[in-house]
Amino acid sequence: MREFAEAMKILGEPNRLRIVKMLQKRPAYVCEIAQVLGISMATVSTHLSVLKRFHIVEDRREGVKILYSLSSPPNRDIQKLLDFLKEIGENWKVIREDRKHLSSIRNVDEVCSKQRNIKV
Numbered sequence: 707m708r709e710f711a712e713a714m715k716i717l718g719e720p721n722r723l724r725i726v727k728m729l730q731k732r733p734a735y736v737c738e739i740a741q742v743l744g745i746s747m748a749t750v751s752t753h754l755s756v757l758k759r760f761h762i763v764e765d766r767r768e769g770v771k772i773l774y775s776l777s778s779p780p781n782r783d784i785q786k787l788l789d790f791l792k793e794i795g796e797n798w799k800v801i802r803e804d805r806k807h808l809s810s811i812r813n814v815d816e817v818c819s820k821q822r823n824i825k826v
Contacts, residue, residue, distance in 0.1 A: 710783045713760050717787065721745065722753050726776070727801045728808055729763060730792055733775035737818035742807045747821050760784060771818055 717723055721743055728734055728742065736754065740747045754774055757763040762784070764777035779785050795801050811817055 709760075709781055710787070713762070713781075713784045713787060716756055716760060717762075717791070719753070721749075722757060723791075723795075724800065724804055725750070725753055725757065726762065726788070726791060727795055728804055729774060729776045731805050731808070733773050734808060735771045735773055735814055735818060737771070737821040738808060738811050738814060739774070740821050741811070741817055742804050762788065771814070 717726065724743060725739055728739065734742075736747050736750050739754075740750045743750065754763055754765070758765065761777050761779040761781070763774050766773045766775075776788070779788065
């Protein structure tokens with residue numbers, strides 16, 4: 707019960723919820739998520755590490771970039787919570803805008819470069 711309650715608390719944070727809703731559509735890099743949310747990559751990484759600790763997301767390193775996607779938590783109750791989240795929020799304006807913004811990103815290297823403020 708404690709793990710489920712903690713997962714509810716974690717997913718109740720608006721940016722983490724927005725991240726999960728984005729990742730329901732497609733995997734994304736930290737820099738893409740940061741651009742969509744309008745927050746720093748460090749803050750996004752912190753949110754993602756919390757989600758990763760509960761096996762809600764998983765990552766795959768691709769050079770200097772890390773690609774995040776939803777995972778399948780071993781806790782069945784947390785998986786049911788994620789399944790429920792697939793059904794809600796689809797018509798929320800912020801979720802539609804986030805997904806539209808994410809879909810509009812064509813050059814990930816350019817976005818990541820701007821986020822890091824270095825040339826790729």
